Amino acid sequence: MALIELKDISKTYNTTAVPVNALKDINITFEKQEFTAIVGPSGSGKTTMLNILGGLDKPTNGTVIIDNNDITKMKPGNLVDFRLNKIGFVFQAYNLIPVLTALENVEFIMLLQKVSKKERREQAENLLQDVGLGDRMDNRPSQLSGGQQQRVAVARALASKPAFVLADEPTANLDSKSAESLLDMMEEMNKKHNMTFIFSTHDARVIKRARRVVTLEDGMVKEDKINK
Amino acid sequence: MYLKLAWKNVWRNKKRTLIVSASVFFAVILSCLQRSAQIGSFDYMVHSITKIYLGVLQVQHKNYWENRSLDDSIVLSDSQKDEINKIKNITSITPRIESVVLISGDSLVRVAHITGIDPHAEDKVSGTSKYLQKGEYFSLKDGALIASGLAERLKLSIGDSLLIYGLGFHGQTAAALLPVTGILKFPIEKMNTSTVYINIKKAADIFGLENRITSLAVMIDDLNELNRVSGDIHKFISSDETVLTWEELLPEIKQTIQFKTSSNFILIGILYIVIAFGIFGVVMMMTLERETEYGILNALGMKKRRMFLVTFFENVFLASIGTLSGIIAAIPVTTYLAHHPIQLTGEIAKSWEQLGIEAVFSFSADPSIFVNQAMIIFIISFICLIYPMLFLSRLKIVKALKK
Numbered sequence: 001m002a003l004i005e006l007k008d009i010s011k012t013y014n015t016t017a018v019p020v021n022a023l024k025d026i027n028i029t030f031e032k033q034e035f036t037a038i039v040g041p042s043g044s045g046k047t048t049m050l051n052i053l054g055g056l057d058k059p060t061n062g063t064v065i066i067d068n069n070d071i072t073k074m075k076p077g078n079l080v081d082f083r084l085n086k087i088g089f090v091f092q093a094y095n096l097i098p099v100l101t102a103l104e105n106v107e108f109i110m111l112l113q114k115v116s117k118k119e120r121r122e123q124a125e126n127l128l129q130d131v132g133l134g135d136r137m138d139n140r141p142s143q144l145s146g147g148q149q150q151r152v153a154v155a156r157a158l159a160s161k162p163a164f165v166l167a168d169e170p171t172a173n174l175d176s177k178s179a180e181s182l183l184d185m186m187e188e189m190n191k192k193h194n195m196t197f198i199f200s201t202h203d204a205r206v207i208k209r210a211r212r213v214v215t216l217e218d219g220m221v222k223e224d225k226i227n228k
Numbered sequence: 229m230y231l232k233l234a235w236k237n238v239w240r241n242k243k244r245t246l247i248v249s250a251s252v253f254f255a256v257i258l259s260c261l262q263r264s265a266q267i268g269s270f271d272y273m274v275h276s277i278t279k280i281y282l283g284v285l286q287v288q289h290k291n292y293w294e295n296r297s298l299d300d301s302i303v304l305s306d307s308q309k310d311e312i313n314k315i316k317n318i319t320s321i322t323p324r325i326e327s328v329v330l331i332s333g334d335s336l337v338r339v340a341h342i343t344g345i346d347p348h349a350e351d352k353v354s355g356t357s358k359y360l361q362k363g364e365y366f367s368l369k370d371g372a373l374i375a376s377g378l379a380e381r382l383k384l385s386i387g388d389s390l391l392i393y394g395l396g397f398h399g400q401t402a403a404a405l406l407p408v409t410g411i412l413k414f415p416i417e418k419m420n421t422s423t424v425y426i427n428i429k430k431a432a433d434i435f436g437l438e439n440r441i442t443s444l445a446v447m448i449d450d451l452n453e454l455n456r457v458s459g460d461i462h463k464f465i466s467s468d469e470t471v472l473t474w475e476e477l478l479p480e481i482k483q484t485i486q487f488k489t490s491s492n493f494i495l496i497g498i499l500y501i502v503i504a505f506g507i508f509g510v511v512m513m514m515t516l517e518r519e520t521e522y523g524i525l526n527a528l529g530m531k532k533r534r535m536f537l538v539t540f541f542e543n544v545f546l547a548s549i550g551t552l553s554g555i556i557a558a559i560p561v562t563t564y565l566a567h568h569p570i571q572l573t574g575e576i577a578k579s580w581e582q583l584g585i586e587a588v589f590s591f592s593a594d595p596s597i598f599v600n601q602a603m604i605i606f607i608i609s610f611i612c613l614i615y616p617m618l619f620l621s622r623l624k625i626v627k628a629l630k631k
């Protein structure tokens with residue numbers, strides 16, 4: 001049974017005079033422990049697909065089944081809980097809470113899950129150790145480099161023990177060294193915690209490291225290949 | 229952690245928070261002082277009028293206050309007075325015979341307001357003995373106590389004779405020659421130039437009133453109970469008699485208080501409207517500048533009601549910083565002024581005294597003043613919460629993430 005199944009997904013934006021078909025009849029599945037890159041030129045539908053996968057946006061047609069749950073039929077409140085418990089997010093611009101420390105940022109997700117203070121502190125510390133920021137726990141985002149902030153974002157995404165992590169162009173704002181280092185860390189997490197990672201990316205380094213590459217073009221899957 | 233997050237969010241832009249807190253701080257101090265002065269001076273005004281010469285309530289004949297005639301005097305039995313004295317919140321009562329007479333010293337004649345009093349009962353109601361400048365107060369029997377201003381005008385001193393000439397009960401002539409046994413100095417100029425006190429029994433003799441009185445002055449310990457006490461007194465008096473409150477006896481004072489209170493409320497209202505826009509501006513900026521962050525938090529799994537809770541805490545902190553510091557600063561100032569009232573001088577003092585009010589500008593340190601200011605600020609900040617509430621309810625994650 002696939003972890004994620006997109007059935008006949010299409011998405012049309014009616015915000016302009018001419019409707020824009022961002023996704024057209026997408027049928028695709030993602031299995032557990034995948035390390036997948038969704039690639040394609042600008043406007044190909046990568047972000048729209050990621051938003052629909054993450055329950056941030058609703059498709060115009062079709063169903064999204066995640067862990068046997070049809071998220072397209074979920075009420076908004078339930079969908080927020082579903083995202084909290086099943087999906088980890090990593091954003092291009094890191095998007096950490098600027099007034100909280102690295103440790104507090106990671107803890108925050110577990111606070112939303114009502115994890116006890118002791119447990120969430122312990123887990124957050126372990127996760128930050130895992131992403132190589134054991135000595136930066138009490139630093140605020142503004143005191144961390146871009147690469148370090150993205151590592152905290154990954155730790156935050158993993159803190160809720162999600163079914164999979166969605167990363168929207170995670171290396172776009174990073175230099176080569178930081179990007180490589182982040183990918184190493186994510187790969188390790190993928191292997192160590194059997195965590196599923198799905199990226200949208202333009203970055204050749206990410207594409208090279210991904211084990212599966214899905215190429216979108218004009219809102220359709222042009223190619224779906226396994227990297228050797 | 230929500231509280232911690234809210235507190236940290238408030239200080240994201242320190243300068244902005246400090247500016248809005250400072251505006252709330254000064255508004256609270258200003259309005260606390262203003263309300264303290266207003267309540268204090270009005271309380272003192274009422275106290276001054278009721279304590280020194282009026283009483284909080286008066287039992288009179290129903291026509292007396294309009295006619296001021298001794299023919300509209302009343303008879304209250306001892307048992308009636310006892311029953312009235314037992315009413316809850318009444319602290320003291322005193323019978324009076326009041327009339328306007330001509331008085332003369334050696335060769336000068338003046339119009340005076342003469343009051344027949346029971347010295348002990350009157351002292352409990354009005355504290356008259358403390359105004360004694362010379363002579364004796366409590367031994368008042370066949371003599372007269374005269375206000376110092378009047379004594380000066382008539383060139384009278386202790387031991388001199390005072391001639392009283394006026395109209396008694398049913399038109400009979402009222403005349404007497406009394407020795408001056410005491411000089412009183414009142415804080416109110418009008419009283420100081422017109423008041424003569426004699427024993428109530430002597431007054432009854434002079435005016436031919438026997439056991440009649442013109443009024444029974446009543447003091448109570450809680451002005452909020454005024455109407456209830458008035459109703460209770462009515463149970464023990466006849467239909468020809470009535471109970472008048474100080475507000476009915478001196479409606480012009482009540483109107484003055486109401487007018488000044490209303491105009492002050494308008495000024496304070498304008499001040500708070502300015503503050504409200506300041507708070508609203510900050511709340512709006514804090515909301516708009518974090519649209520992406522709200523989108524991220526919602527995407528990560530934070531429900532909108534939790535985000536609103538954090539925003540609510542932010543507002544409480546924002547309002548509390550200025551309000552609490554304003555109140556903390558205002559309390560010692562108002563407390564000091566409440567214990568050290570300002571003695572007015574010059575034209576202002578004269579105008580107050582013409583109204584029969586002691587020329588003292590008093591302040592109040594009533595806790596309700598501070599509580600009310602805090603409540604107003606919090607109500608304003610809660611009203612300002614409508615904006616983030618609407619904003620969050622309309623938040624679209626995808627749109628917010630694109631910003």
